[in-house]
Amino acid sequence: MKTGICLLLSSAFLSICLAGCLPREPFTIESNVNPIFESNSRLISIHISNLKADDTLIIDDKESLNTLQTIFSSVMKVEGIVNMTDPGYSLSVQYDDKKQHDFYLWIGEKDKTITLMKTDDTQTAYTVIIKETNQLIDMMESVIE
Numbered sequence: 001m002k003t004g005i006c007l008l009l010s011s012a013f014l015s016i017c018l019a020g021c022l023p024r025e026p027f028t029i030e031s032n033v034n035p036i037f038e039s040n041s042r043l044i045s046i047h048i049s050n051l052k053a054d055d056t057l058i059i060d061d062k063e064s065l066n067t068l069q070t071i072f073s074s075v076m077k078v079e080g081i082v083n084m085t086d087p088g089y090s091l092s093v094q095y096d097d098k099k100q101h102d103f104y105l106w107i108g109e110k111d112k113t114i115t116l117m118k119t120d121d122t123q124t125a126y127t128v129i130i131k132e133t134n135q136l137i138d139m140m141e142s143v144i145e
Contacts, residue, residue, distance in 0.1 A: 041095035043069060048105070048140055049090045057140060064139065071136055075116060075126040082125040084117065089140075091116065110134045 045060040046068055059065060087104035094100055104122075106115040114128040114136060128136060 041097040041099055043093065044096050045094045047092040047094070049092075051088060051090055059139070067135065067139070071128060071132040072116075074132065075128055078115070078125040078127060082117070082123060084115070084125065087117070107137065107140070110137055
């Protein structure tokens with residue numbers, strides 16, 4: 001009986017000590033959403049080029065630009081080391097202050113993710129969420145092989 005009480009008290013004491021080691025703030029997971037088209041300037045056009053067929057689609061109408069900006073504002077950063085094949089497409093984002101952001105673009109089939117990589121940061125990749133993939137592929141139909 002004495003050993004049972006000692007074991008119970010020891011367990012309670014150990015539990016109290018371990019509880020004091022827990023973090024005081026709740027654990028949160030940071031979002032991976034990365035707006036990659038951030039700029040204070042106005043977006044004026046997006047050029048999507050097929051690197052294999054030397055074909056370029058220029059998107060400059062306001063509705064399509066807004067759609068693309070929405071699609072690309074919700075990309076997810078790929079964690080870890082990125083090792084990609086050669087891209088099939090390039091994407092160039094043009095702003096009214098002459099600034100430009102350039103990306104490599106990997107496009108697969110519908111209902112699959114699309115991958116982007118900044119040309120000046122080939123260690124980081126981003127994926128377009130699947131629900132937006134089909135819309136982007138439909139817009140790019142004229143340059144997709």
